[in-house]
Amino acid sequence: MRSDEFKLVLPLTALFVAFFVAPLCVLLALSLSVDTDMRALTVSHYVKFFTDSFNYSILWSTIVLGVKATILCLVFGYPIAWICARARPRWQTVLLFLVILPIMTSVVVRTFSWIVILGRQGILNQIVLGLGLTSEPLRLLFTELGVVIVLAQVQMPLMVLPILTVMSKTDPNLADASRALGAGEWRTLWKVTLPLSLPGVIAGCILTYSASVTAFVTQTLIGGARLVYMPLHIYQQAVGANNWPFAAAISVIFMVAVLVIVYLLNLLTRITPSDAEV
Amino acid sequence: MPSPHASVDWESLSLRFAFGALTAVAVVFLVGPSLIVLLTSLTASQSLRFPPDGLSLRWYYALLTADQMQQAAWTSLVVAFWTTAVASILGTAAALAISRSQGAWARVFDLLFMSPLLLPALAFGFAALVFIYQLGLRPSIAFLILGHVVVCVPFVLRTTLAALTQLDPSLIDASASLGAGGAMTFRRVTLPLIGRGVGAGAFLAFMASFDNVPVSLFLADERTEVLPIHLWQQIETNLDVRTAAVSGVIVIVTLVLMLAAERFAGLTRQMR
Numbered sequence: 001m002r003s004d005e006f007k008l009v010l011p012l013t014a015l016f017v018a019f020f021v022a023p024l025c026v027l028l029a030l031s032l033s034v035d036t037d038m039r040a041l042t043v044s045h046y047v048k049f050f051t052d053s054f055n056y057s058i059l060w061s062t063i064v065l066g067v068k069a070t071i072l073c074l075v076f077g078y079p080i081a082w083i084c085a086r087a088r089p090r091w092q093t094v095l096l097f098l099v100i101l102p103i104m105t106s107v108v109v110r111t112f113s114w115i116v117i118l119g120r121q122g123i124l125n126q127i128v129l130g131l132g133l134t135s136e137p138l139r140l141l142f143t144e145l146g147v148v149i150v151l152a153q154v155q156m157p158l159m160v161l162p163i164l165t166v167m168s169k170t171d172p173n174l175a176d177a178s179r180a181l182g183a184g185e186w187r188t189l190w191k192v193t194l195p196l197s198l199p200g201v202i203a204g205c206i207l208t209y210s211a212s213v214t215a216f217v218t219q220t221l222i223g224g225a226r227l228v229y230m231p232l233h234i235y236q237q238a239v240g241a242n243n244w245p246f247a248a249a250i251s252v253i254f255m256v257a258v259l260v261i262v263y264l265l266n267l268l269t270r271i272t273p274s275d276a277e278v
Numbered sequence: 279m280p281s282p283h284a285s286v287d288w289e290s291l292s293l294r295f296a297f298g299a300l301t302a303v304a305v306v307f308l309v310g311p312s313l314i315v316l317l318t319s320l321t322a323s324q325s326l327r328f329p330p331d332g333l334s335l336r337w338y339y340a341l342l343t344a345d346q347m348q349q350a351a352w353t354s355l356v357v358a359f360w361t362t363a364v365a366s367i368l369g370t371a372a373a374l375a376i377s378r379s380q381g382a383w384a385r386v387f388d389l390l391f392m393s394p395l396l397l398p399a400l401a402f403g404f405a406a407l408v409f410i411y412q413l414g415l416r417p418s419i420a421f422l423i424l425g426h427v428v429v430c431v432p433f434v435l436r437t438t439l440a441a442l443t444q445l446d447p448s449l450i451d452a453s454a455s456l457g458a459g460g461a462m463t464f465r466r467v468t469l470p471l472i473g474r475g476v477g478a479g480a481f482l483a484f485m486a487s488f489d490n491v492p493v494s495l496f497l498a499d500e501r502t503e504v505l506p507i508h509l510w511q512q513i514e515t516n517l518d519v520r521t522a523a524v525s526g527v528i529v530i531v532t533l534v535l536m537l538a539a540e541r542f543a544g545l546t547r548q549m550r
Binding site for chain 2: 102152
């Protein structure tokens with residue numbers, strides 16, 4: 001990096017070192033300390049986390065929650081990107097606008113509207129009961145299924161946008177060639193379009209996953225007080241129980257867990273050949 | 279695209295139908311909740327039932343006297359404004375440096391500045407609070423803004439870098455060879471060409487800051503209570519229709535801002 005380039009990047013680097021890297025280092029140090037004054041070293045908080053099944057079941061259910069929300073996003077997000085990439089420019093803009101709209105609307109507002117929809121007397125239950133599909137109102141609010149549904153809506157744009165980016169850069173002649181050689185549409189999708197768009201799919205999964213596991217508002221409002229995920233656990237230990245060293249240890253474990261999964265997903269990009277073998 | 283065969287191509291139709299149906303469901307799923315909250319907020323009664331029992335604007339009038347909510351909304355706007363200003367300036371400068379340099383350093387900086395998007399923001403919020411206390415200080419609006427800048431800078435960086443990769447470097451060279459200095463070239467050549475990218479990033483940063491909960495949860499206190507936290511607490515404790523009215527205001531303002539961002543910065547094109 002030349003010196004003039006270095007000068008341009010310096011202010012943001014200074015901010016990040018002082019207010020991003022340093023706090024994370026202090027957090028790590030605190031997680032290894034006996035108390036908030038950081039007098040003596042200990043690994044007891046980590047031992048406590050991993051020897052108590054309550055704690056690691058929270059970690060596990062958070063990871064599972066992220067995986068489920070990501071899969072649901074992929075099932076709907078991939079077709080949206082596929083349709084969008086083929087649409088005329090005008091329709092493409094309209095469709096993209098509708099996809100981006102929810103992520104721009106405050107997450108508290110989006111979650112609040114789902115409470116109106118999913119509640120015992122919510123719209124969904126009025127429809128289901130009205131059609132006579134069940135005799136009992138469905139329990140969706142304060143269930144994992146409810147949290148997954150809402151997370152999928154909230155994070156959908158994060159899945160669609162990277163897939164669309166890769167798809168619109170792909171040469172459309174490749175899919176045409178596949179069809180001209182006699183492969184049907186489904187086979188072309190499976191053998192040509194999907195492998196070529198895989199980097200976008202992986203990028204989308206990484207973004208959706210890391211956003212879903214840390215979605216505090218959605219998890220607490222839709223999940224309620226009984227469904228505890230890692231962000232609420234950290235918040236309760238830090239603010240409710242005022243046990244900062246333990247909250248720091250949970251935070252570190254949570255960050256590492258998220259980064260390991262992001263790293264593993266990222267490895268898939270490297271294994272996938274950029275010029276997919278057709 | 280017309281089918282190459284004269285007969286009906288069932289396979290092509292089935293794929294289009296399946297993907298079209300999934301997209302249609304997804305669009306309802308994406309847009310429906312905002313519409314429903316908007317309609318619910320127009321209710322004349324005390325309950326959040328849908329469809330509303332009669333239409334009125336009474337809950338919107340009730341907002342005019344909701345002092346705490348207004349105060350929180352104002353704090354949110356102030357924080358989002360300063361966050362956007364700082365993030366745009368620092369982010370654009372960093373993007374210029376990263377795009378010019380090809381070395382390993384560029385990748386290190388890119389990774390560092392993008393990492394707040396992947397790391398759990400709540401953990402960072404707590405880390406920042408711990409850090410401030412360890413320095414012997416107390417949370418303040420300045421720290422709140424700095425915390426927001428860290429998590430909002432990736433948006434500016436991403437759209438600006440995307441705009442810079444489309445910038446023809448020979449234009450910069452031409453400007454330099456015609457005798458323009460670095461500052462002049464930036465103001466007259468680079469900035470007008472990447473302006474839409476920076477604008478889209480600034481818009482995203484503003485919305486992200488206005489909406490932020492995980493960082494504000496730890497860095498905001500009673501004096502600096504922001505709107506999303508206030509609403510979150512309202513919904514957790516007593517669900518009243520005023521919350522729906524605020525939500526209605528937010529939905530409409532967001533829509534207007536997005537249409538403006540689309541018109542002036544080509545938002546959907548910048549995000550692709």
